Amino acid sequence: MSSKLIEDGKYSYVEAGEGPTIIVLHGLMGALSNFDGVLNYFPKNGYRVIIPELPIYKLPLLKTNVKNLSKFLKDFMAYKKIDKAILLGNSLGGHIALYFTKLNPINVAALVLAGSSGLYEKSMGDTYPKRGNYEYIETKTQEVFYDPEIATKEVVDEIFASVNDRVRVIKTLAIAKSAIRHNMAKDLPSMNIPTCIIWGKNDTVTPPEVAVDFQKLLPDANLFWIDKCGHAPMMEHPDEFNKILENWLKERKL
Numbered sequence: 001m002s003s004k005l006i007e008d009g010k011y012s013y014v015e016a017g018e019g020p021t022i023i024v025l026h027g028l029m030g031a032l033s034n035f036d037g038v039l040n041y042f043p044k045n046g047y048r049v050i051i052p053e054l055p056i057y058k059l060p061l062l063k064t065n066v067k068n069l070s071k072f073l074k075d076f077m078a079y080k081k082i083d084k085a086i087l088l089g090n091s092l093g094g095h096i097a098l099y100f101t102k103l104n105p106i107n108v109a110a111l112v113l114a115g116s117s118g119l120y121e122k123s124m125g126d127t128y129p130k131r132g133n134y135e136y137i138e139t140k141t142q143e144v145f146y147d148p149e150i151a152t153k154e155v156v157d158e159i160f161a162s163v164n165d166r167v168r169v170i171k172t173l174a175i176a177k178s179a180i181r182h183n184m185a186k187d188l189p190s191m192n193i194p195t196c197i198i199w200g201k202n203d204t205v206t207p208p209e210v211a212v213d214f215q216k217l218l219p220d221a222n223l224f225w226i227d228k229c230g231h232a233p234m235m236e237h238p239d240e241f242n243k244i245l246e247n248w249l250k251e252r253k254l
Contacts, residue, residue: 003039012052013052013053015049021047021049022048022087023050023087026051026091027092027232035051035088037234041238055072056175057171059171064171064174064175066095070100073097082107084107086254087110088112090116091205098116099184102191105192108193110195112198113214115233118214119185119210141155143204143230144205144230145230145232147228194252195218195220195221197214197224203229
């Protein structure tokens with residue numbers, strides 16, 4: 001992580017820069033460091049970037065769902081005294097951003113979706129990853145990316161630890177079921193928020209047709225593709241991702 005983690009009461013987050021606020025929402029297995037490229041770039045170019053740690057594994061089991069993670073975001077923005085922000089979400093983070101926007105459109109200046117769930121996604125295989133089998137976890141993690149080298153030992157170790165923690169496994173499954181329940185297809189047409197969709201052409205978790213559907217259903221969305229790229233474009237192609245987003249923000253005067 002390129003900035004120091006700030007811990008204040010129930011919130012842990014990194015923050016850098018001044019200007020319009022971009023709140024970054026990580027995915028289910030995503031670390032804050034997945035967004036180092038965004039955190040290193042946008043504060044130097046007139047934006048304030050904040051990446052909170054989502055309490056995916058800290059909420060009580062019955063509250064481990066998309067709705068309560070959206071409520072967490074609402075509370076976090078109030079704590080930081082942010083009335084309006086650009087929400088940037090990858091995977092589950094995109095889904096949380098969408099659900100938050102459904103309930104709080106007045107607090108959202110724009111949406112940025114990358115490999116977002118909310119319509120359809122494939123899990124890491126047909127069943128939950130086999131516990132204890134490191135090679136299996138390594139292979140499945142590599143499949144998330146176009147370039148398997150992106151799945152460093154650090155990334156694989158973190159996911160391996162998660163799938164071998166019984167409480168985390170139960171809560172991960174609860175979130176996955178919640179994501180299916182909270183399908184956004186019927187809500188998207190009424191969400192008239194500027195939306196930038198940046199998608200890997202080789203995403204196997206949320207395949208390219210998901211991005212096309214997002215663009216069709218959202219009233220004000222632009223879709224950008226990154227070639228030779230999987231589920232996490234901000235990790236695999238940070239420079240291209242940042243340039244696409246910066247140009248879009250400038251065009252939209254955000």
